[in-house]
Amino acid sequence: MGTENIPNQIIPEKKDRKMELMEQRHQSAMTALDLERVLAEEQPLTEYPASGSSENKELLLRAETKLRPIISRLKEAGLVSQQETVQNLVSKYIKEKVIAQRIEMELKEEILGEGKETTPQETGARLFKMRTGTEPVKEVEAIRREGYFILAFFNDDDYFRFIGGLKKEESDGQFHRAMRFPNMSVDVILSRNGWTNKTIIHERQHFINNSIFNNFEGFEQQVPAKTAYPLLSAIYRKAHSSDDLDEVYTYGGLRGKLEKVKDELLARIRDGGNDEWATEFFADYLYTYLREGFSEDEQSEIDDLLWEIMPELKVAYTYFSYPADARGILVYHLIDIPLIRFPERIRAIVDYYKTRISEFTQYVPENRRVGHSGHPIDRDWLAELDKLRLEITGESYTASELILGTKKSEDIEQELVDIKEKLVALREKYDELIENS
Numbered sequence: 001m002g003t004e005n006i007p008n009q010i011i012p013e014k015k016d017r018k019m020e021l022m023e024q025r026h027q028s029a030m031t032a033l034d035l036e037r038v039l040a041e042e043q044p045l046t047e048y049p050a051s052g053s054s055e056n057k058e059l060l061l062r063a064e065t066k067l068r069p070i071i072s073r074l075k076e077a078g079l080v081s082q083q084e085t086v087q088n089l090v091s092k093y094i095k096e097k098v099i100a101q102r103i104e105m106e107l108k109e110e111i112l113g114e115g116k117e118t119t120p121q122e123t124g125a126r127l128f129k130m131r132t133g134t135e136p137v138k139e140v141e142a143i144r145r146e147g148y149f150i151l152a153f154f155n156d157d158d159y160f161r162f163i164g165g166l167k168k169e170e171s172d173g174q175f176h177r178a179m180r181f182p183n184m185s186v187d188v189i190l191s192r193n194g195w196t197n198k199t200i201i202h203e204r205q206h207f208i209n210n211s212i213f214n215n216f217e218g219f220e221q222q223v224p225a226k227t228a229y230p231l232l233s234a235i236y237r238k239a240h241s242s243d244d245l246d247e248v249y250t251y252g253g254l255r256g257k258l259e260k261v262k263d264e265l266l267a268r269i270r271d272g273g274n275d276e277w278a279t280e281f282f283a284d285y286l287y288t289y290l291r292e293g294f295s296e297d298e299q300s301e302i303d304d305l306l307w308e309i310m311p312e313l314k315v316a317y318t319y320f321s322y323p324a325d326a327r328g329i330l331v332y333h334l335i336d337i338p339l340i341r342f343p344e345r346i347r348a349i350v351d352y353y354k355t356r357i358s359e360f361t362q363y364v365p366e367n368r369r370v371g372h373s374g375h376p377i378d379r380d381w382l383a384e385l386d387k388l389r390l391e392i393t394g395e396s397y398t399a400s401e402l403i404l405g406t407k408k409s410e411d412i413e414q415e416l417v418d419i420k421e422k423l424v425a426l427r428e429k430y431d432e433l434i435e436n437s
Contacts, residue, residue, distance in 0.1 A: 106184075148188055209335075216335070220338045232258070
């Protein structure tokens with residue numbers, strides 16, 4: 001049914017409801033990013049690492065307070081599985097962090113017991129020898145962050161030996177969940193070319209997706225049928241609703257592989273790469289493991305889906321450019337969205353932020369205006385006009401940063417109200433100058 005048959009008064013109501021839902025998702029994404037920052041804070045250990053330590057009890061309480069609005073909305077919507085998953089996220093994070101902290105403590109005790117300093121180089125050499133049984137050719141540096149160790153390599157032979165000698169591996173890094181060492185397992189992030197920020201941001205997102213969100217299990221929304229991707233739609237549908245247990249097993253495995261495609265895509269979004277970098281990986285030989293199990297026709301649909309996502313990301317990146325915090329907001333908007341729904345969801349995200357930001361950018365004058373024809377330009381008047389225009393642009397830019405979550409504030413909404421009032425006054429003054437020229 002077209003909009004021409006819908007009473008006019010209903011259309012704004014539907015639009016407002018969509019904006020309301022996107023506002024809720026925006027608040028959830030902001031909360032998730034803020035919670036990520038809180039959890040990532042590193043404090044000196046005052047007691048033996050344990051989930052029930054006083055420090056972690058306080059952290060859990062802070063996190064639960066921040067998550068309460070999200071949990072309430074999920075409960076009201078009847079999304080029980082997602083609600084339980086969100087409630088368990090912080091406990092999972094703390095558990096991973098405690099494991100890594102204990103290993104860090106044991107390594108430091110061993111190194112100090114040998115009369116050596118607990119430097120990143122000494123820790124890296126120790127982990128390298130534990131894993132390979134040999135000394136590295138060049139220094140390998142290692143530090144613990146959150147629930148994982150980061151190992152920075154400065155020699156390709158060292159890197160390849162550490163990951164198992166597969167020299168066909170050409171990626172710049174890896175995330176390895178629960179990597180095995182003698183008498184221990186711990187999550188590790190490997191950076192092939194030293195301390196490369198983009199690589200570490202990328203692999204850290206894999207840590208979040210895998211170790212904290214458990215590959216999105218029990219967290220994603222329901223998937224409506226999409227005629228453009230019938231085979232992928234069938235995978236989502238039959239993974240949980242088939243009466244045939246063999247089908248549930250088969251399609252459940254395929255859905256798990258789709259989550260791994262999504263995992264890679266989100267990591268590439270987060271690391272600051274462009275739209276092509278984010279989506280053109282599925283056919284690469286490094287990702288053969290992602291294609292295994294899919295028929296040629298299913299692989300073709302995945303290729304088509306990623307191709308459809310690419311231009312949507314290109315538009316989104318005009319709002320969510322680097323730094324990582326901006327990309328973090330976009331990632332958390334998509335974290336519970338099945339891959340098959342990414343194209344329309346990214347469009348909805350862009351529409352929401354475009355609408356919100358335009359509330360402030362509408363006050364920016366389109367073009368510089370000059371005096372009436374035939375009259376000389378008053379340089380003082382022009383300088384004042386330029387000054388006002390720059391101030392208006394600056395305030396609208398600050399509003400955009402607040403809306404996109406890249407600028408911190410104790411009370412974002414109140415600050416936006418204050419900026420709106422200031423913009424109105426500045427634009428009125430600007431227009432008065434034009435009128436009186």
